[in-house]
Amino acid sequence: MTTEDLLTAPLSVVTAGAALLSEEIRAQGVPVTDVQWAPPLPGTAGPLARVLADPRRTEANRTAVERMMAAGAELVDVRPAHEALGLERGHFLHAGPPITWERMSGPMRGAMIGAVLFEGLAQTPEQAEAELARGTFTFEPCHHRGAVGPMAGVVSPSMWMFELRDPASDRRSWCSLNEGLGKVLRYGAYSEEVITRLRWMTDVLGPLLQTAARATGTVDIMAIIAQMVQMGDEGHNRNRAGTLMLMRDLLPAMVESDAPSSDVADAVRFIGGNDHFFLNLGMPACKLLTSAGADIPGSTVVTVMARNGTDFGIQTSGTGDQWFTGPANTPDGLFLGDFGPEDANPDIGDSAITETAGIGGFVMATAPAIVRFVGGEVPDALEATRLMYQITTGENSRFGVPILSFRGAPTGIDVAKVIETGVLPQINTGMAGAKAGVGQVGAGLVNPPQECFTAAIAALAERSIAPQ
Amino acid sequence: MTAHVEVRRGHYVDSVSLMQVSAAVAGGAGVQRANVAMATELNLDLLTGMGFTVPADAGPNDLVVAIEADDDAALQDALAQVDAQIASIGQEGSGAGSMSDEPAPRSTAWALRRSDAPLAVISVPGEHAFAQAAGALDEGRSVMIFSDNVPVEHEIILKDKAAEKDLLVMGPDCGTAVIGGVGLGFANRVDRGPVGVVAASGTGAQHLTSLLHTAGVGISHCLGLGGRDLSEQVQGRSARAALRALDNDPQTELIVLISKPPHEQVAADLRQFAEGLSTPVQFALLGPGEPTITEAAEAALAHLGRPVPQWPTWQPASAPTPGPGALRGLFAGGTLCDEAMLVAQEVLGPIHSNIPLRPELALPADLRHDGHLMIDFGDDQLTQGRPHPMIDGALRVARLADEAADPRSRVILLDVVLGYGANPDPAGDLGPAITAAIDTAGADGRSLAVVVSLCGTDADPQDLQRQAKTLQGAGAAVFTSNAAAARFAADLIKEGA
Numbered sequence: 001m002t003t004e005d006l007l008t009a010p011l012s013v014v015t016a017g018a019a020l021l022s023e024e025i026r027a028q029g030v031p032v033t034d035v036q037w038a039p040p041l042p043g044t045a046g047p048l049a050r051v052l053a054d055p056r057r058t059e060a061n062r063t064a065v066e067r068m069m070a071a072g073a074e075l076v077d078v079r080p081a082h083e084a085l086g087l088e089r090g091h092f093l094h095a096g097p098p099i100t101w102e103r104m105s106g107p108m109r110g111a112m113i114g115a116v117l118f119e120g121l122a123q124t125p126e127q128a129e130a131e132l133a134r135g136t137f138t139f140e141p142c143h144h145r146g147a148v149g150p151m152a153g154v155v156s157p158s159m160w161m162f163e164l165r166d167p168a169s170d171r172r173s174w175c176s177l178n179e180g181l182g183k184v185l186r187y188g189a190y191s192e193e194v195i196t197r198l199r200w201m202t203d204v205l206g207p208l209l210q211t212a213a214r215a216t217g218t219v220d221i222m223a224i225i226a227q228m229v230q231m232g233d234e235g236h237n238r239n240r241a242g243t244l245m246l247m248r249d250l251l252p253a254m255v256e257s258d259a260p261s262s263d264v265a266d267a268v269r270f271i272g273g274n275d276h277f278f279l280n281l282g283m284p285a286c287k288l289l290t291s292a293g294a295d296i297p298g299s300t301v302v303t304v305m306a307r308n309g310t311d312f313g314i315q316t317s318g319t320g321d322q323w324f325t326g327p328a329n330t331p332d333g334l335f336l337g338d339f340g341p342e343d344a345n346p347d348i349g350d351s352a353i354t355e356t357a358g359i360g361g362f363v364m365a366t367a368p369a370i371v372r373f374v375g376g377e378v379p380d381a382l383e384a385t386r387l388m389y390q391i392t393t394g395e396n397s398r399f400g401v402p403i404l405s406f407r408g409a410p411t412g413i414d415v416a417k418v419i420e421t422g423v424l425p426q427i428n429t430g431m432a433g434a435k436a437g438v439g440q441v442g443a444g445l446v447n448p449p450q451e452c453f454t455a456a457i458a459a460l461a462e463r464s465i466a467p468q
Numbered sequence: 469m470t471a472h473v474e475v476r477r478g479h480y481v482d483s484v485s486l487m488q489v490s491a492a493v494a495g496g497a498g499v500q501r502a503n504v505a506m507a508t509e510l511n512l513d514l515l516t517g518m519g520f521t522v523p524a525d526a527g528p529n530d531l532v533v534a535i536e537a538d539d540d541a542a543l544q545d546a547l548a549q550v551d552a553q554i555a556s557i558g559q560e561g562s563g564a565g566s567m568s569d570e571p572a573p574r575s576t577a578w579a580l581r582r583s584d585a586p587l588a589v590i591s592v593p594g595e596h597a598f599a600q601a602a603g604a605l606d607e608g609r610s611v612m613i614f615s616d617n618v619p620v621e622h623e624i625i626l627k628d629k630a631a632e633k634d635l636l637v638m639g640p641d642c643g644t645a646v647i648g649g650v651g652l653g654f655a656n657r658v659d660r661g662p663v664g665v666v667a668a669s670g671t672g673a674q675h676l677t678s679l680l681h682t683a684g685v686g687i688s689h690c691l692g693l694g695g696r697d698l699s700e701q702v703q704g705r706s707a708r709a710a711l712r713a714l715d716n717d718p719q720t721e722l723i724v725l726i727s728k729p730p731h732e733q734v735a736a737d738l739r740q741f742a743e744g745l746s747t748p749v750q751f752a753l754l755g756p757g758e759p760t761i762t763e764a765a766e767a768a769l770a771h772l773g774r775p776v777p778q779w780p781t782w783q784p785a786s787a788p789t790p791g792p793g794a795l796r797g798l799f800a801g802g803t804l805c806d807e808a809m810l811v812a813q814e815v816l817g818p819i820h821s822n823i824p825l826r827p828e829l830a831l832p833a834d835l836r837h838d839g840h841l842m843i844d845f846g847d848d849q850l851t852q853g854r855p856h857p858m859i860d861g862a863l864r865v866a867r868l869a870d871e872a873a874d875p876r877s878r879v880i881l882l883d884v885v886l887g888y889g890a891n892p893d894p895a896g897d898l899g900p901a902i903t904a905a906i907d908t909a910g911a912d913g914r915s916l917a918v919v920v921s922l923c924g925t926d927a928d929p930q931d932l933q934r935q936a937k938t939l940q941g942a943g944a945a946v947f948t949s950n951a952a953a954a955r956f957a958a959d960l961i962k963e964g965a
Contacts, residue, residue, distance in 0.1 A: 002634040003713040006586040006610045007689055011650050014579040014609075016600045017591030020859075021614060021653060024888045025589070028650050033579045036572040037592055037600070045595040052602045053625050072478055223529035226480040387571045390578050397557065398480065406485065406557050420599045421574035467625055 041450050044419045047461035051416050054464040056298030064293035064301040064317045065394035065412035068357070071292035073173075073225075073285035074218035076165045078210040080202075082157035084174055085145050090121065092139040095153025095350045096308025097323040101132055105309035107188025107345050110436030111152030112139070114190030118198050119156045125190060143304055144321075146291070147174040148283045148350040150276075151186035151432055152309065159198070160206030162281055164221060166288040173284035173291070177201055177209070180274040183439040186349075187432045200266075208259050208267050215253035219246070221285040222398070224278070229359060229399045229409070234367035235282045236351055236360030237428040237443055242278035247271055283350065286357035293317050293412065300460055301393055302413040305356045305425065305448060309348035309432070314452045316415055319459050326451025331431050333444015334372075343441045345434040352427050352448075358396050358411030361426035361445065362388045366401045370428075376445075384426050385410065391417040391425065415456045424448055469500070469536065470543050473520050476531040480506065481554060486531075489553040493535065496549055498542025502535045504550055577603030589652060590639075591615055597640060598622040605629045605637075612692065613639030614653050616848055620701050623694070627705035636709050642692035643670030643889075646677065653692075654858055656887035657927040661686020663768055664720035664747075666710045668693040668727035669754075671801025671846075671885060672761055674923050675950055676726055676752065678887075679765035681925045682948060683777050688719040695802075698730030704738050711738075715745040724768055726752040726761065728803055754806055756825075760951035761807060779949040782940040788917035790964035793878025795819070795957055796871045797842030798864050800857035804883045804921060805844040808954035812881075815958035816840055822847055838876060843867070858890045865901045872905035872916060878964070879917045880905065881957040883950065886924025886935060895935040899942035906943045917960055918944040921953035 015022035016035035026032045040048060051057065081087040092115055094108060104112070113128040116137065122128035131137065142149045149155055153176075161174040179197060183189035213219065224245045231241035247268065254264050271277045294303045299317035306313055313323040328346035335343070354360035364371065365385035368378045376384075385401065388410040395408030413425055424447040431442040481489075486504050494502040501518055505511040507526035515522050520534040533550055537543040573579035576588050580603075588604035590597050594617030601611045605626065613626075618640035630637045638645050644667065645652040649660050656674050658681035665687055667673030677687050691710040696702050707725065714720045723745075725738070730753055742749035748771065752764035759767065766776045795812060799805035802823060809819045820837040823844045824830045831837055844850075845857040845864045857864050864882075871877045882902075884894050891897060902918050909916035920939050924932045936946045947953035 001586050001608050001610075003610055003636040003709060004634075004716060006636060006647065007713060007717050009586055011587065011647050012583065012585040013587045013589050013652075014573075014576055014583055014585045014604070015589045015591070016576045016579075017589075017614065020889065021589060021591050025650065025652060028888070030650050031585070033573065033583050033585065035576050035579050035600070036574055037576075038574070039593070040596060040599070045599075049598040049602075049619075049622060052599055053622075058606065074478075220478045220529040223478050223480045227482075230482050383571055387574075390571070390574050397555070400482070400485075400557060402482075406482075416599075417575065420603075423574055467628065 038422050040419050041422060041454050044454055044457050047457045048416060048419050050461040050464045051300060051457060053467055054298055055467050056465060057300060060296045060299035060318065061301050061393045061412065061414060064296045064299045068289050068293035068412060069394060069396045069398065070168055071289045072167045073164045073221040073288045074167060075162060075213055075221055075281060076218055077163040078160055078206060078213050079163060080157065080206070081155050081159050081161050084161045084163050085147065087155065087157040089119065089157055090137045091157070092137060093142045093145060093147060093149065093153065093155035094139050094308060095142060095149045095151065095348060096306045097311050097313030097325050098141055099308045099310055103310050105345050105348065106434045106436040107348060107432035108152050108309045110188030110190050111154035111185050113436065114185045114194055115154045115156040117190060118195050119158060142350055143306060146172060146287070148287045148353050149176060150279055150283065150351045151349040151430065152188055153350050154185060158202055160202060162284060164281070164284045164288060166292065169292060171288055171291055173287040175280040175284040177205060178274060178277045178280040180270070181276065181440060187439040188436050189439040190437055204263050205267050205270065208254060208257065208263060209250070211257045211259070212250040212253040215256065216250055219249045221281050225282055225285060225359065226398050229363055229366050230402050232367055232369050234360055234363045234428060236354040237430065238367050238370045239278040239282060240275045242282060243271065243275055246278050246281060279351065283353050286353045286359065289357040290353060295320055298465070300415040302356055302415060305352040306350045307347045307352065309345055312347060312448045312452055314448065314456060316456050316460065318463060319456065322459060324452045324455035324459065326449030329446050329449055331429050331444040331446035333431065333442050335442035336440065339433070339441035343433050343438070345432045347429060347446045348432050349429065351429065355425055355427050356413065358392070358409035359399060361428040363399065363401055363409050364426065364428065365403055387423060388426060390421060391423050415453055415460060418453045419457050424450070469538060470540055471520065471536045472534070472543055473522055474533045475507065475523055475526045476533065478529055479531040480529060481531060481557065485557045489550060492553050493546050493549050496542070496546050498538040499546050500536040500538065502546060504531070504533050506530065507532045575603055576600040577607050580604055580607040580609050586610060587612060587647065589614060594618040594640065598626065601626050601637065602629065605633060605635055608633060608635070610636040611638065612642055612645055612652055613637065613694065614642060616641040620696060623696060623702055627702065631705065631709060636691065636713060637706050638692040639694040641696070642694045644673045644690065645692040646687060646690035648689065651888040654885065654887060654889040656681070656925050657929070658925055659686030660688065662688065662719065662721035662772065664688045664714035664717060664723045665690040666693065666707060666714065666723060666725040667691070668695060668697050668707070668730070669803040671923065672726045672728070672754070672803035674885060674887060675761045675804060676724060676765055678923055678925050679762060679779065679949070680768065682780070683765065683769055683774060685769060685772060685774055688717055689714065695728060698727050698734050700731040700734060704734045707738055708741055711742060711745060711749065715747045720747055722768060722771055723747050723749045724752055724764060725749060726764065727754065728806055729753065729755040754803065754810065756810060760811065762949040762951045779947070779952060781948070781952070782936045782946040784940055784943045784945055788945055788960055789915060790960045791878050791915055792964045793961060794876045795840040795879050795881060795961055796877050797881040798867055799842060799844050799883045800846050800861070800864065801883050801885055801923065802844045802846050804923065804950045805842050807950055808881060808921070809842050811951050811954035812840070812958040815955070815962050822849065858885050861891065861894065861897055865898065868901050868905050872908040875912065875914060877916060879919060879957045879960050881919045881921070881954060883921040883923065884935065884939065886928040886930040886932060888929070890930070893930060895938035899938045902939065902942040902944050919953050919957040920944045920946045921950040922946050922948055923950065
């Protein structure tokens, strides 16, 4: 539209600001759309304007999202972390941005203690804790190795990892094998039962999956995500269809392997009994998707959202691997058994990579089966997804939401839009108990803290280019 | 006859959508048979049964496009159809999903993306206006920025962006515009007609368009620029765009550009730019020796060959008498205040003000001065944290009472602006205060004259006639020409000296 259209076409207007102005225009019989405007996050007006004025931004964001939506993800192998990632004895990975032992929350400490015990680096939890506090061991975020981990996300060298590859870039991403629900390491539990399960996963499940994956050839994880989104899974808190489709693809090779039939049966029972098994494949697929959009100068698209149980951290395409952090919020939702809000730990895990990639809470509309679990009714789910289009850059037609007429998933969170609208990304999540060793206490909804985005917009502004 | 089988790896589309795609493709001219499907076992059988040979390694996550067409051209059409059909899956607006409404737009850009409105009107606080306005320009729409306190560097970036896209930025601090007869912001209801107005002054534009309307001449559009557009920094960026737009507008026979005193070189450049246009442009640039707004309206009427009417006035029952003392002007409109000072200073000499014509005439912070003074209550400094005096005149009414109690006051000059956005009954609010002011002075044995410059039209929601009569009844002398009101007020003092 040009100025000529303004002067010749029948007038209609969009208004933002004083209600008096729009009322006066409406009173003259002119169609008016009111923006539900709210002041941006405090202190961001200056940096936001600089970022919006950057002539590179529109194109950079388009490029970022196009690359994200073109990324693939195939399961190519299953192998131990020391082999896949070169992880050395005494070194651990964890979820979220970097953190010291002193600042770690209960479930993160619990998972670390469990991992130390699992590696045989200590004989008792007390000893493990003492060694960790003394700084005997080292740790860093999964994201620093191109990996992701749900909840505490603790990875030790002996744990087996799914290895996924993006055929478009040959980039790889990794994630541990999902342990199931209840008292599990990723929720900070480290009892004997937890360690015993981890040993079985290392001794039986991992090698069996390796055989199956290698014999099957590649399994297209991105295609499974596309289908599960049409089957009522949003890919973060519901992974039931995805888990079954994965099993469909791997089962023939598992059966045909040389493993004892009892091991195969145990493995199938374990996978089939854990609706979240596919989460640990969906997450690295999402990591490959978002990584494809990383490192584009001028782009304000978010490439990582991750939490360590204390801090929430994000990264953006235009600022490389710099973290922008704020205090993690505590999710709002429903609780298992007689747990209550006071038992919940602040938000934890790398699983918000699903929302970063446009699924999870962003396609809540597709998972009516779990909307009550995360505290709402079906129309709330539709509204939540529709609102996310207002803070994202593109619509990923590969992940079509049937109830929205197959509209593509809202993809590529734009820091500038989050700041401008004050609308924060919607994340579906599990809740860990605040005390080490308790495990999962519930599930619900959570938003990132504003501080991540205000810090990111300031850094993006510093790197911005002024128009000529 | 030509057959085509293609496998698109890892491209999942649900089967129902694909059945629709297949049907659309198979129905194309010159297409014998077509099947677009995921390579599941069932579909592979179907494809084989249809006579297609599918590569053995195609699996359930791969999309197969199989078409048999009469010739290459038909095949190419069919393949284009496949792409178009697949691309259209999930495009917004296809109707379903009505279980909840689309959430309210949280940004101007988003609202515009879902609307065909050619204009966004932005009145958010100044520091936030840039984001909204830039979003509108990105969506290819023009903007009116009502907000003030927008940094000048933001204004320049926005106006340059608009120029690239042949869009118009009206503002920042643009209070008045009329587009195709629709009043935006503070605007008077005027007939449509042959005069296009380009205005770097809100009340100036209101006064000009109201006078033209009163003379029976309507306007095509009134495009606002914002008070800074003709400054040295902004260089008339929007003025050029607005002049060009009105030059291309077939309804516009004459353009009048009205502005507060502009930067000299910018004005000279604009005059030169205007000479290159096919529509004549008259300049009404307020300043010493320049025509008043009333004279500009009269010049426009003369250009159009229309008679100049007697500009209506209403004198009170007891006519004001001349006498010595000070002139006190209390204004809501900045340009009306400017013009009144220009007119009155020729009669009375220097006039102090919070928007002084020369820096040495600035009022102190308490806005008090022994001699002649005029205050613009619409100035940014006086509107922070309270409504504009055109909407709520409480501050001005309080000052009116103060001036009435000051024995030095001889004549009080007020403006009253009607139209969209303004107080629904300003005379109803101001009338009793005027009567009280005259009575206060009378009780003190003094004579106080109140003169009102009334800007508006008989079509305005407040009704010009009714407002004028109320003010007249309250004891004020009422003028529709601001210059005439200022001259009358100044003459009362000069003749009484």
